[in-house]
Amino acid sequence: MTTATTHTLDVPGATLTYDVRGPLPPADGRPPLLFIAQPMDASGFGTLASYFPDRTVVTYDPRGLGRSTRSDGETANTPQQQAGDLHRLIAELGGTVDLLGSSGGAVTGLHLVSAHPDDVRTFVAHEPPLLGVLPDAQEAFAAEKRVQDAYHQLGWGAGMAAFIALTSWEGELTDEFGAELPDPAAFGLPTGDDGSRGDPLLSGISNAITAYQPDVPALTAAPTRVVIAAGIESTGTLTWRTSSALADELDQELTVFPSNHGGFLGDEYGQPGQPEAFAARLREVLDSSA
Template identity: 60%
Template sequence: MTEHILETPEVDLAYDLLGPALADSAHRPLLMIGQPMTAAGFYTLASYFPDRTVITYDPRGLGRSVRKDGRTDNSPTVQAEDVHALITALGVGPVDMFASSGGAVTALALVAAHPGDLATLVAHEPPIIPVLPDAAAAARANAAVGEAYQAKGSFAGMAAFIALTSWKGEFTDAYFAQPPADPAMFGMPSEDDGTRDDPLLSGTSAAVTSYTPDIPALKAAPTRILIGVGEESAGVLTARTSEATAALLDTTPVVFPSHHGGFTGPDSGYPGQPEPFAAKLREVLDTQP
């Protein structure tokens, strides 16, 4: 692996190249992106593609990527422009892309704005709330995570996040009637750790979950778009957003092994099944319509 920095007026964007050199690869480069997950979250998955040049990066303001724009919010459209700048600088488009969670939202924004950048996009569990039939209630439930975090810190915020992401079905009155999630239920301490800048919990990524995909632009793009969903995610928020997005695109979701982070290895806090996940991703990328 080699580490690099792409300098732009707004960010010093850190990215990595793994596997064969770009000039030596027999396959299209494979770009793996997340949000707020950084490049390191994809190293295990990348190891299952030794025949491809894999490109990973740290989104603007996260990990090693240093912002110069004076902002702290995470925007899919802004991050899409960063990814476009990276593809352009490397001179490798169109590439294939695997995008996870908030990165999948960035990827949908990228295809809408720069349809020539990607040949195939596998967007795994994009958490875009506006596509849901219960969007208002889901947005309320999501906002409560940030409120818990701002009031009591990381452990309270993470407990609320787990409650949100493990709830199955629409967000009904039964969800909101529950008592606040107790960190102790998830093996976490209850004291306030004092942090208020977590990119997942603080509200700085609100533009990710509130993003509305440009469906006409996505349908018009030459990119083959596949929406992925984890087999263990059935009924939960990110499965529902994925299924709704796929329906708007007139496609059927591709079911992947494991859960929302099913490609992560044993060093992850919530490891998945990276080997079968990678096999499914390879199958999808190698299958042409």
């Protein structure tokens, strides 16, 4: 396995920490392969990176997450600001990358391609949680608020249990969601409240990500090859539906990957997906556009 070297980059209002596996510039002439997510940081991509020993792979922690610090006095996570950070990071890497963005990272990637279309050769957007593209968007935003209310009123365990229930819901959302909160203990989650309220997934500080409206004309006009993807095990769930709806807006077929929303994960968080199969599918998608 190629050893990662860690670097920092000062950007307006933050210092980004990123890891590079392989030479810069890449020895084979291909652009670096950049993996991004949100609110997950670089620590979740170690296993996936190991399946690309022939590529220079870069991972990073978005501002305010993991090892990347903020000095802007803000807490909100927005695709626009994070896309600006990535634009500066990509310039540091040589000016062009292939990009896998997962979850909120996929949303950031969509804005990056819209605002800086020459930065990315191929962009694989894996399960972007774009609630506004759904036919039941109003109900989806209301369900998101119920999850956040559970977190703020009852603590992390209750909020995470509600979040799991939301992301597991199949089909269009109705008023039934959240009428009865799930028991955190049923998911092996703590039932007590430690008093913290800063979780980036549950607190609402990432609402700009789920509310983001993609610029479809800019995405279709960009020289970037944009691939909208979702895991087969996610079929019918919220992020499968958002991915499918976006693919329809871009007049493309949804590209199906193995496993689920975290299908690229190894044992980083104790809930492994199918990283080897995910990597093989990603390689196939990237090579088909080379």
